[in-house]
Amino acid sequence: MTLADTSPTDTASTDSEIDLTRAPLPERAITIYVCVTCRGGRPLDLVPVPGAVLATATVLAAEGTGIAVRPVRCLANCNRGLSAAVRRDGAWTYVFGNLDPSGGAGALIEGARLFANAPDGLMPWRGRPEALKRGLVARTPPFDFTGDS
Amino acid sequence: MTLADTSPTDTASTDSEIDLTRAPLPERAITIYVCVTCRGGRPLDLVPVPGAVLATATVLAAEGTGIAVRPVRCLANCNRGLSAAVRRDGAWTYVFGNLDPSGGAGALIEGARLFANAPDGLMPWRGRPEALKRGLVARTPPFDFTGDS
Numbered sequence: 101m102t103l104a105d106t107s108p109t110d111t112a113s114t115d116s117e118i119d120l121t122r123a124p125l126p127e128r129a130i131t132i133y134v135c136v137t138c139r140g141g142r143p144l145d146l147v148p149v150p151g152a153v154l155a156t157a158t159v160l161a162a163e164g165t166g167i168a169v170r171p172v173r174c175l176a177n178c179n180r181g182l183s184a185a186v187r188r189d190g191a192w193t194y195v196f197g198n199l200d201p202s203g204g205a206g207a208l209i210e211g212a213r214l215f216a217n218a219p220d221g222l223m224p225w226r227g228r229p230e231a232l233k234r235g236l237v238a239r240t241p242p243f244d245f246t247g248d249s
Numbered sequence: 250m251t252l253a254d255t256s257p258t259d260t261a262s263t264d265s266e267i268d269l270t271r272a273p274l275p276e277r278a279i280t281i282y283v284c285v286t287c288r289g290g291r292p293l294d295l296v297p298v299p300g301a302v303l304a305t306a307t308v309l310a311a312e313g314t315g316i317a318v319r320p321v322r323c324l325a326n327c328n329r330g331l332s333a334a335v336r337r338d339g340a341w342t343y344v345f346g347n348l349d350p351s352g353g354a355g356a357l358i359e360g361a362r363l364f365a366n367a368p369d370g371l372m373p374w375r376g377r378p379e380a381l382k383r384g385l386v387a388r389t390p391p392f393d394f395t396g397d398s
Contacts, residue, residue, distance in 0.1 A: 133390060136397075170396030176343070176388040185389050193389040194325070195344070239325040240334050240342040241282060243392040247319030248285075 130212045133172040133185040134158050140181040140201070150201045154182050157205035167212050177237055186212050191221035191242055196235040207231035279361045282321040282334040283307050289330040289350070299350045303331050306354035316361050326386055335361050339391055340370035345384040356380035 138151030152171075159169045177183040180197030182204060187193040194215075199207070207229035215223040221242075225233070287300030301320075308318045326332040329346030331353060336342040343364075348356070356378035364372040370391075374382070 133394070133396065170394070172390060172394075173397040174388075176385055183387070185387075187389070187392075189392075193342075195387040195389060197387075236325055238332070238334075238344040238346075238387050239323075240336070240344060240389045241321060243336075243338075245282070245319070245321075247282065248322040 129166070129189050130216045131168040131170055131187045131189075132158055132162070132208050132212055133170050133175070133187070134208075135173070135175050135177070135183040136171040137173050138178070138182045140198075151182050153201040154184070154199060154204050157202055158184070158208055161205040161209045162212075165209060165213065167209060167216075180237060181235075183237070184208055186215060186223070188215050188221065188223075190244075191215075192223070192239045194223055194232075194239045195237040196232055197237045198235045199231060204231060278315070278338050279365045280317040280319055280336045280338075281307055281311070281357050281361055282319050282324070282336070283357075284322070284324050284326070284332040285320040286322050287327070287331045289347075300331050302350040303333070303348060303353050306351055307333070307357055310354040310358045311361075314358060314362065316358060316365075329386060330384075332386070333357055335364060335372070337364050337370065337372075339393075340364075341372070341388045341390060343372055343381075343388045344386040345381055346386045347384045348380060353380060 134151065134155035136152045136155045137149060138154075139146065140150050142150055155169065155171050162169045172185070175183045175185055175195060177195060177197050182199040182201060183195065183197050184199060184204070185193050185195045186208065196208075210229045211223060211232040214227055218224050283300065283304035285301045285304045286298060287303075288295065289299050291299055304318065304320050311318045321334070324332045324334055324344060326344060326346050331348040331350060332344065332346050333348060333353070334342050334344045335357065345357075359378045360372060360381040363376055367373050
């Protein structure tokens with residue numbers, strides 16, 4: 101858990117009783133970037149590439165959710181397994197590592213939906229899938245972020 | 250070194266003979282976000298907070314460069330020492346960890362200047378300060394990034 105994850109507003113946002121499976125997602129509000137070159141320590145000649153497997157699984161898991169899934173060739177997180185970043189428009193981008201090629205997809209979508217519905221624009225810690233707690237690597241600010249006071 | 254860092258365009262950008270100490274920086278092109286709550290494993294009651302020391306040193310090192318330095322309260326990189334993120338407008342954001350409270354400031358500014366002058370919008374690997382090679386944690390895409398083909 102990080103400092104940001106303990107903020108009162110962050111916790112509060114997870115206490116709501118919104119049905120996340122039904123709440124409307126603003127179109128294109130969330131984009132998941134999955135690294136399609138990550139091998140997670142597997143052999144270089146392994147086909148399909150584990151990162152590409154995760155990307156495909158995430159595309160399938162995202163169907164009907166309104167969440168965009170995009171391939172990316174490197175998130176520079178190469179020593180921490182399979183990687184993905186989750187961005188909400190106008191909010192922070194979260195980077196995760198050590199994702200499972202199959203189970204990681206469901207975790208990414210679940211985390212993305214939580215994030216999409218968080219009133220404070222932060223991905224809630226409470227309710228976040230375990231893979232996205234253990235695998236949290238870093239977050240980067242919105243493009244117009246001017247710093248904390 | 251990451252996959253992205255080995256791209257031909259990336260390497261090429263570092264081979265130019267631009268004098269980085271004199272090249273004009275587009276105003277506000279680069280922002281360095283320094284985590285002011287990072288303690289880098291030091292005691293919780295240590296004052297000043299090591300991250301705040303790094304932030305102050307970075308502000309001083311940035312004077313006259315046109316590089317903006319902003320405090321941030323958490324980059325969620327809490328297990329990897331003192332942290333900072335370097336963003337170029339319209340380009341990628343790089344996250345670094347394990348920065349030195351004093352020497353880290355110079356490295357951040359040097360890396361930021363390289364980044365500002367890179368024609369391909371990537372922070373060059375060649376010429377990048379060692380602290381920003383060893384300390385690379387992740388990078389996140391520009392806000393309008395639609396994925397790699």
